[in-house]
Amino acid sequence: MGEMKTYLNYINGMCVASSSGEVEGSVNPANRHEIVGYVQKSSIADVNEAVVAAKAAKLGWRKLSGSARGEYLYKVADKLERRLEEIAAMMTREMGKTFPEAKGETARGIAILRYYAGEGMRKTGDVIPSTDSEALMFTTRVPLGVVGVITPWNFPVAIPIWKIAPALIFGNTIVFKPAQETAVTAALVMECFEEAGIPAGVVNMVTGQGDVIGQAIADHPDIHGITFTGSDRIGKMVGQSALAKGAKYQLEMGGKNPIIVVNDADLDLAVEATVSGGLRSTGQKCTATSRVIVQSDVYDVFKMKLLQRIKEIRVGNGMEASTWMGPCASEKQYLTVLAYIAKGIEEGGTLLCGGGKVEDEALDAGYFISPTVFEHITSSMTIAQEEIFGPVLALIKVDSFEEAIHIANDVKFGLSASIFTKDFSKMLTFMHEMDAGLVRINAESAGVELQAPFGGMKMSSSGSREQGQAAIEFYTEIKTVFIKS
Ligand SMILES: NC(=O)C1=CN([C@@H]2O[C@H](COP(=O)(O)OP(=O)(O)OC[C@H]3O[C@@H](n4cnc5c(N)ncnc54)[C@H](OP(=O)(O)O)[C@@H]3O)[C@@H](O)[C@H]2O)C=CC1
Numbered sequence: 358m359g360e361m362k363t364y365l366n367y368i369n370g371m372c373v374a375s376s377s378g379e380v381e382g383s384v385n386p387a388n389r390h391e392i393v394g395y396v397q398k399s400s401i402a403d404v405n406e407a408v409v410a411a412k413a414a415k416l417g418w419r420k421l422s423g424s425a426r427g428e429y430l431y432k433v434a435d436k437l438e439r440r441l442e443e444i445a446a447m448m449t450r451e452m453g454k455t456f457p458e459a460k461g462e463t464a465r466g467i468a469i470l471r472y473y474a475g476e477g478m479r480k481t482g483d484v485i486p487s488t489d490s491e492a493l494m495f496t497t498r499v500p501l502g503v504v505g506v507i508t509p510w511n512f513p514v515a516i517p518i519w520k521i522a523p524a525l526i527f528g529n530t531i532v533f534k535p536a537q538e539t540a541v542t543a544a545l546v547m548e549c550f551e552e553a554g555i556p557a558g559v560v561n562m563v564t565g566q567g568d569v570i571g572q573a574i575a576d577h578p579d580i581h582g583i584t585f586t587g588s589d590r591i592g593k594m595v596g597q598s599a600l601a602k603g604a605k606y607q608l609e610m611g612g613k614n615p616i617i618v619v620n621d622a623d624l625d626l627a628v629e630a631t632v633s634g635g636l637r638s639t640g641q642k643c644t645a646t647s648r649v650i651v652q653s654d655v656y657d658v659f660k661m662k663l664l665q666r667i668k669e670i671r672v673g674n675g676m677e678a679s680t681w682m683g684p685c686a687s688e689k690q691y692l693t694v695l696a697y698i699a700k701g702i703e704e705g706g707t708l709l710c711g712g713g714k715v716e717d718e719a720l721d722a723g724y725f726i727s728p729t730v731f732e733h734i735t736s737s738m739t740i741a742q743e744e745i746f747g748p749v750l751a752l753i754k755v756d757s758f759e760e761a762i763h764i765a766n767d768v769k770f771g772l773s774a775s776i777f778t779k780d781f782s783k784m785l786t787f788m789h790e791m792d793a794g795l796v797r798i799n800a801e802s803a804g805v806e807l808q809a810p811f812g813g814m815k816m817s818s819s820g821s822r823e824q825g826q827a828a829i830e831f832y833t834e835i836k837t838v839f840i841k842s
């Protein structure tokens with residue numbers, strides 16, 4: 358059970374309490390009576406202090422060679438690897454995802470650190486022939502300066518690392534604001550940076566309310582780049598603040614990801630992908646499947662197989678080996694999901710399974726919702742349009758492949774999309790016509806690989822891409838150099 362430790366901010370190489378003197382408890386969503394630790398409820402003064410530290414550290418850090426900066430990232434990866442089980446267990450206790458998922462995510466964080474450590478040795482520019490034959494013209498890349506990192510609670514290790522690692526390798530210093538919901542897990546990740554001996558001020562973390570700390574980061578004149586993952590509502594506000602002060606920004610926001618099941622699909626594989634893509638992590642992935650668009654000839658068989666498979670799902674505390682799906686990450690998220698389920702019923706959807714809290718006394722203290730499937734859903738209904746971020750699937754029956762693509766595109770988001778078919782020409786049409794940053798054929802909608810660009814179209818992102826080699830585009834600016842002897 359919880360050891361009730363109080364976790365501090367990390368500013369200028371030191372763990373410090375907030376100037377506000379306030380802390381708040383982080384609650385285990387599998388058992389609302391358990392506090393897993395206390396975190397700082399910081400003030401704007403703490404953000405200002407962190408920015409001063411990051412600004413002071415920036416010259417020294419950018420002057421190091423890429424490989425020297427990479428050495429630090431390798432060391433952080435080693436520290437995280439040594440603490441993998443401990444950090445994953447805290448993640449499970451703090452936000453509910455199952456322990457195997459939390460371990461997988463932490464391992465992914467380690468791999469991301471090592472990937473970007475290697476990037477410190479790769480080329481950063483091109484030689485471009487000048488019209489002056491006695492000159493040398495080339496491009497190089499320079500860091501933005503201080504980068505603000507604002508992250509959500511659904512991937513409390515991987516998302517911060519996929520932002521912080523490229524920011525650092527390309528020479529930026531950072532001020533990090535994790536979701537308060539998972540600030541204890543974030544504090545453990547910060548300890549790995551500290552243990553790796555990262556120079557003071559290069560990495561700073563300030564925890565606290567989003568509308569105070571996140572907003573202060575978005576508004577601060579000495580923060581030159583902001584990378585954000587979270588809701589489209591807050592993302593838009595962060596983007597506007599960044600634009601107002603002339604900072605670069607990168608927003609990764611929601612999804613309303615479809616899976617299309619064509620008449621010729623392998624239905625067993627499609628069912629497995631729907632369950633895994635839609636319900637793992639309790640549906641709390643921006644890439645989670647939430648609309649299941651099925652062609653009419655196979656609709657009934659697919660539905661029957663899906664409901665059979667869902668019956669096997671064991672919901673419970675993520676630390677128990679028998680659990681396949683944990684709770685919603687917080688009371689707020691639990692209430693949001695219940696409200697969407699109520700809306701689905703009110704608007705005429707038919708519940709096929711689930712539809713509310715898990716009826717099991719042993720789980721009463723947690724935010725557990727049964728895997729829920731609706732049918733008779735049309736594209737204009739709220740649950741077919743808005744991101745739910747919970748274990749809820751909406752079945753939409755269509756007559757043709759063309760109608761399936763039309764409905765799949767009929768939302769404001771465009772993050773990820775999946776199709777199951779054996780027909781190569783349909784695969785190609787889907788690839789070309791689907792408005793999504795990730796199109797996945799005969800594979801589930803979730804499943805991001807760290808070495809590939811990740812991001813969405815339409816309201817899912819600001820048009821930017823994260824991860825892989827795409828990260829350099831956000832975390833650096835190009836300088837064109839002209840030298841004449
Ligand atoms: N794309 C994705 O991966 C995610 C999407 N979501 C979607 O968002 C919905 C709401 O989740 P929620 O956690 O409230 O997401 P938010 O967008 O509110 O939170 C994301 C991050 O932004 C911070 N934040 C909040 N307000 C501001 C602000 N005014 N300025 C700057 N930063 C701010 C949050 O801090 P704090 O939380 O500490 O207040 C958190 O660190 C979910 O139901 C889901 O639909 C959520 C998480 C991830």
Ligand SMILES: O=C(O)CCC(=O)C(=O)O
Pocket residue numbers: 511512516586641642643644803804805
């Ligand atoms: O699908 C994944 O693994 C990543 C999803 C993601 O980035 C998110 O939910 O924010």
